[in-house]
Structures are given as structure tokens and as C-alpha cells.
Amino acid sequence: MKKNTQPKSNGLYVSKGRKVFMAVNLLILTLLALSCTLPFVNLLAISFSNKNAVAANQVKLWPIGFNTAAYEFILNSSQFVRALGVSIRRTVLGVSLNMILIVLTAFPLSKSNREFRLRPLFSWIFVITMLFDGGLIPTYMIVRYTGLMDTIWALVLPGSLAVFNMLVVMNYMRSLPKELTEAAAIDGAGHFRTLWQIVLPVCKPTLATVTLFSFVTHWNSWFDGMIYMNRVENYPLQSYLQTIVINPDAFFRNATNVSESLSRFLNLTNARTTNAAQLFLATIPIMLVYPFLQRYFTSGLIMGSVKG
Amino acid sequence: MKKFRYSRFRRELPLVIMLVPALIFVAIYRYGPMLGVVMAFQKFSPAKGFFHSKWVGLDNFRNLFSMPDIGQIIFNTVFISFFKMALGIIVPVIFALLLNEVSSSGLRRTYQTLVYLPHFLSWVILAGIFADLLSKDGIINASLVNLGFERIGFLSDQKVFPWTMIISDVWKGFGFGSIIYLAALTGIDQNLYEAAAIDGANRWKQMLHVTLPGLVSTIVLMTVLSLANILNGGFDQIYNLYRPAVYRTGDILDTFVYRLGIDNAQFSLSTAAGLFKSIISSVLIITSYRLADKFAGYQIF
Numbered sequence: 001m002k003k004n005t006q007p008k009s010n011g012l013y014v015s016k017g018r019k020v021f022m023a024v025n026l027l028i029l030t031l032l033a034l035s036c037t038l039p040f041v042n043l044l045a046i047s048f049s050n051k052n053a054v055a056a057n058q059v060k061l062w063p064i065g066f067n068t069a070a071y072e073f074i075l076n077s078s079q080f081v082r083a084l085g086v087s088i089r090r091t092v093l094g095v096s097l098n099m100i101l102i103v104l105t106a107f108p109l110s111k112s113n114r115e116f117r118l119r120p121l122f123s124w125i126f127v128i129t130m131l132f133d134g135g136l137i138p139t140y141m142i143v144r145y146t147g148l149m150d151t152i153w154a155l156v157l158p159g160s161l162a163v164f165n166m167l168v169v170m171n172y173m174r175s176l177p178k179e180l181t182e183a184a185a186i187d188g189a190g191h192f193r194t195l196w197q198i199v200l201p202v203c204k205p206t207l208a209t210v211t212l213f214s215f216v217t218h219w220n221s222w223f224d225g226m227i228y229m230n231r232v233e234n235y236p237l238q239s240y241l242q243t244i245v246i247n248p249d250a251f252f253r254n255a256t257n258v259s260e261s262l263s264r265f266l267n268l269t270n271a272r273t274t275n276a277a278q279l280f281l282a283t284i285p286i287m288l289v290y291p292f293l294q295r296y297f298t299s300g301l302i303m304g305s306v307k308g
Numbered sequence: 309m310k311k312f313r314y315s316r317f318r319r320e321l322p323l324v325i326m327l328v329p330a331l332i333f334v335a336i337y338r339y340g341p342m343l344g345v346v347m348a349f350q351k352f353s354p355a356k357g358f359f360h361s362k363w364v365g366l367d368n369f370r371n372l373f374s375m376p377d378i379g380q381i382i383f384n385t386v387f388i389s390f391f392k393m394a395l396g397i398i399v400p401v402i403f404a405l406l407l408n409e410v411s412s413s414g415l416r417r418t419y420q421t422l423v424y425l426p427h428f429l430s431w432v433i434l435a436g437i438f439a440d441l442l443s444k445d446g447i448i449n450a451s452l453v454n455l456g457f458e459r460i461g462f463l464s465d466q467k468v469f470p471w472t473m474i475i476s477d478v479w480k481g482f483g484f485g486s487i488i489y490l491a492a493l494t495g496i497d498q499n500l501y502e503a504a505a506i507d508g509a510n511r512w513k514q515m516l517h518v519t520l521p522g523l524v525s526t527i528v529l530m531t532v533l534s535l536a537n538i539l540n541g542g543f544d545q546i547y548n549l550y551r552p553a554v555y556r557t558g559d560i561l562d563t564f565v566y567r568l569g570i571d572n573a574q575f576s577l578s579t580a581a582g583l584f585k586s587i588i589s590s591v592l593i594i595t596s597y598r599l600a601d602k603f604a605g606y607q608i609f
Binding site: 018021022025026028029032033035036037039040042043046057060100101104105107108109111115116117118122125126129130131132133134135136137138139141142143146157158159160161166190191192195216219220221222223227238241242244245246248272275276279282283286287290291294297298301302 | 333445
């Protein structure tokens with residue numbers, strides 16, 4: 001992905017100080033990397049452990065009394081599965097709408113003022129929304145007035161245009177060679193065709209990066225779910241998880257009351273193991289996606305944002 | 309002349325059409341709420357609505373600034389976000405410099421993948437993990453006791469709580485934050501290193517006199533851009549990790565506005581506080597983008 005910027009030593013002689021430095025450097029980097037991953041290993045270990053070992057705080061990086069009761073417990077309870085369904089729906093709808101609007105907005109705004117005379121006006125209309133925002137209560141009221149309360153659209157429409165992400169894509173489009181679109185125009189292609197057939201295919205790095213951002217934003221949003229959904233059944237996964245994070249016994253108590261069939265797991269699992277399992281399941285989609293888009297980050301994010 | 313204008317209009321019309329869907333959503337859900345800020349100047353009651361609530365001028369702001377805690381809350385906000393900003397620049401720069409010394413590109417990429425992970429997770433999930441790890445009997449405190457230290461109330465001690473917020477936020481963001489510095493490092497001219505080496509500069513001197521100057525403009529840019537966040541202490545993080553015992557040092561403007569508005573139904577007061585924050589922030593954003601353009605040639609649009 002990235003070329004090393006330091007001149008490589010020619011292999012004939014590496015000083016002793018350099019060797020010591022490299023060892024210490026790798027040690028520091030490894031510790032930092034471990035600090036970012038071990039908490040999740042611990043979480044995973046807890047989710048597969050026996051409740052007694054967890055209650056005694058014995059579980060570190062490896063499960064004690066390995067069992068899958070916590071996972072069977074949550075996958076058999078309707079709360080988690082339903083919240084997961086809401087999250088998947090909002091993410092699919094939300095990311096699609098985000099990307100359509102970003103592309104449709106970034107392209108006209110990537111034109112020069114000469115090509116598109118109203119560009120400054122429209123740019124300001126969008127940029128002002130980054131500066132001012134109506135705040136919590138007024139936004140809540142608009143969502144109410146437009147009848148979105150307790151619908152999936154309350155999680156999708158208010159944030160349908162992510163202005164910052166749009167500007168990232170716009171800057172990328174501006175950095176493309178002018179000849180590309182001019183040639184298309186000479187060949188008689190209209191703006192829509194130019195966008196679809198010429199510009200979008202070469203925007204892959206930035207679109208990949210911004211799609212990931214949009215996915216992460218939707219997957220991780222919890223606050224909108226809590227304020228726009230009156231009924232807990234409509235909570236997306238993260239809002240639902242928030243309730244168990246704030247009140248760790250909530251899921252466990254509800255689930256054990258609701259379902260008799262789950263009681264066979266009770267000698268193996270408790271609130272901490274089930275919560276760990278739920279938190280871990282919620283991180284899986286993220287872990288599966290970002291490493292594969294990592295190679296696009298640098299070019300997708302940074303290109304075009306710094307002039308000359 | 310008229311015909312020329314008409315053809316320009318025809319040529320630009322599709323561009324305007326492309327913008328229409330976004331304009332509609334932005335008008336309703338971004339500009340609509342802005343009209344709602346009239347509440348900040350009213351004694352708003354939901355039963356009367358915007359049109360019939362009583363106008364009270366600047367009373368809400370006067371009440372807001374005469375609240376006994378407001379000074380402390382503004383201090384908390386600025387304190388927490390200042391150290392998040394400062395360390396949020398220093399740590400990624402150091403990480404980028406260290407990573408850049410690793411010659412194997414596969415190893416570099418592996419480190420990057422691992423340290424990016426927390427950036428992509430929500431504070432809900434991280435709070436769930438931290439509440440466990442940092443509790444009185446959690447792994448971290450158990451290890452401290454084993455090593456002969458005293459337990460630390462990471463989330464329950466007023467003095468420690470702001471630092472727990474600062475350090476965990478830096479931990480979450482340093483990996484992803486290093487991307488821009490790594491990109492800047494690849495832009496440094498290789499010949500400079502060779503020239504420095506010929507002049508007898510060792511690795512450390514090369515770092516001081518070639519690498520760091522190459523990073524300065526990016527560091528300035530990131531510093532300037534982060535200034536705009538001085539009143540954002542980090543709602544998602546603090547809301548999910550704080551508790552009444554640490555309100556005195558942990559409560560920030562956003563959590564305060566939330567509790568006023570949602571828990572206490574003080575709609576007008578909450579909106580006034582939000583408006584105050586919004587105005588200060590936009591002044592900061594405009595100033596910082598101006599500075600960024602001036603010093604680093606950065607233009608957002």
C-alpha cells in the first residue's frame with residue numbers, strides 16, 4: 001500500500017544502536033497493537049466462559065469452562081435478533097440513500113464556478129449545515145412533525161446527506177484530470193452519463209472509503225434510535241445494547257422472564273457472559289469489513305483535499 | 309446573447325436537478341430544525357407550539373448563565389477536549405514515525421489493521437467493555453493490586469474520570485488518526501535523506517531535520533482543524549460512561565443540554581444552551597478553516 005520512505009540499509013552493516021532501536025520500536029508498536037485488540041479477546045473469552053469463572057473475575061484471554069450457552073441464549077431470545085434486524089434494515093437503506101445523495105451532490109459541486117455558475121450558492125447551502133445545527137429538541141420536533149416517529153425512516157432520512165463525506169468525494173472528483181469530462185462532453189455525453197460512465201468508475205477509492213464511513217455510522221448509531229423510537233421493539237442493535245450497557249441486568253432479567261425454554265442455560269450463563277456475547281456479535285460486521293477496504297483509505301480520504 | 313444564456317441554462321440544468329433530492333432533505337431535516345431555535349427566545353410549551361408560546365427575549369440565556377454549575381461545565385468541556393486534541397495529535401504523529409521505521413510492509417499493514425479497530429466501534433460497545441475492564445474488581449485494577457499499587461476509580465473517582473475519558477478517546481482514535489501523517493511521510497523527498505546521510509546526519513538527526521519539517525504543515529493543519537471541536541467534549545463517550553458521582557468533573561455541555569432537554573423537559577433552556585454552543589463552534593470552525601487555508605493551503609470546498 002505504502003512505500004517505506006526511509007532509505008533501506010544496504011545490508012552490509014547495521015549498527016548496534018540501530019538494532020536496539022528496531023527491537024524497542026517493535027516492542028512499542030506491538031504493545032500499542034495489543035492494547036487495541038486484547039480488550040476484544042477478553043470480551044470473547046468472557047462470552048464463552050462459565051458464569052462462575054466470570055463472576056470471580058478469573059477470565060483473562062482464554063475461556064474458562066468453555067461453553068456456548070451465552071450465544072444460544074441470546075440467539076434464542078427475540079430481543080437481540082429483532083434489534084439486529086432493525087440495524088440491518090437501517091444500514092442497507094441508510095447507506096444506499098447516503099451514497100446516492102453523496103454522488104448526486106458531489107458531482108455538480110465538483111464543477112468549476114465557470115462551468116456551474118450557481119455552484120457557490122449551493123455549496124454554501126450545504127456547508128452551512130456543518131456550521132449550525134438546530135440542536136436536539138428542534139430536530140426531534142421536525143422528526144415528529146414529519147411523522148417518522150417509530151419508523152425506520154427516522155433513522156435514515158434526517159442524516160441522509162452526510163456533508164463531510166460528500167466533500168471528501170467532491171474533492172476527489174475535483175482532483176481528476178479535466179480532460180476526462182471534457183472529452184465526454186465533446187462526444188456529446190450529458191452530465192448524467194458522464195457521471196455514471198466516466199467519473200464514477202475512477203472514483204473507486206473514495207467511494208469505497210466513504211461507503212465504509214457511512215456503513216460504520218449507521219451500524220454504530222444508537223442515540224437516534226433511543227429518542228425517535230418510543231417502543232423498545234423498534235430499537236436498532238446499538239440502542240438496544242446501550243440499554244444493557246447502562247443497566248447490565250436488563251437483558252438477562254427480561255429474557256429469563258420471557259422465555260421458559262431458555263432456563264436450561266441458566267447454570268452456565270449470566271448477565272456478564274450474555275452481554276459480552278452480544279457486544280462481540282455487534283463488532284463482527286465491522287471487523288469483517290474495514291480490513292478489506294484499508295488499502296483505499298489514504299488515496300480515498302486525502303487526495304485532492306490539499307491544493308498544490 | 310439571449311440564445312447564449314438559454315443554452316448555458318440548458319447545460320447547467322441537469323446539474324441543478326442532481327442537487328434537488330439532497331436539497332429537499334437538507335431543507336427539511338437540517339434547515340427545519342434551525343427555525344426551531346426560536347424556542348431559545350420563547351417560554352416554549354409543546355401544547356402551544358412555536359406560534360403561540362410566549363416570547364421572553366434573552367431570558368433563557370440569562371437563566372442559563374446564572375445556573376450555578378454552568379462555569380464548571382464549560383471548564384470541564386474545554387479541559388477534556390483540549391487534552392483530547394493535544395494528545396490526539398501528538399500520539400498519532402509518534403505512532404506514524406515509529407511505524408514508518410518498520411521496513412516490512414506486511415508487518416506495517418498488520419499493525420495498522422489492529423490499531424484501526426477501536427476507531428470503527430461505537431462508544432456503546434466500548435463503554436460496555438470499559439465498564440467491565442475498568443471497574444473496581446476489573447482486570448486492570450486486579451493487575452494493579454497484583455503489582456502492589458492501589459485500586460484506581462477510573463470511572464468513579466472525580467479526579468481520575470476526565471483523564472479516563474481523555475486517554476480512552478486517544479486510544480480509540482490514534483491508529484486511524486495516523487493515516488494522514490503516514491501519507492505525509494510518503495510525500496517526503498527521498499533525496500533529502502540521502503543528502504542528509506552524506507552530510508553525516510544519523511537516523512535521529514535525519515528525523516529531526518528531514519522528517520519532522522516534512523510533517524509540520526500537516527500537523528499545523530490538523531491542529532487548526534481540531535480547534536473547531538473545543539466545545540465538543542465527546543457526548544457518546546461520556547454519556548455512556550459517566551454516572552452522578554462524577555458529574556462535577558465529567559459533565560460537559562452536550563450531556564448537560566441532553567439532561568436539561570430530555571430528562572427535565574426544559575426545552576427552551578436546552579435549546580438556548582445548544583444555540584450558544586453552536587454559535588461559538590461556528591465562529592471557531594470558520595476561523596480555523598481560514599487559518600488552515602492560509603497556513604496549509606487547505607480548502608474544504
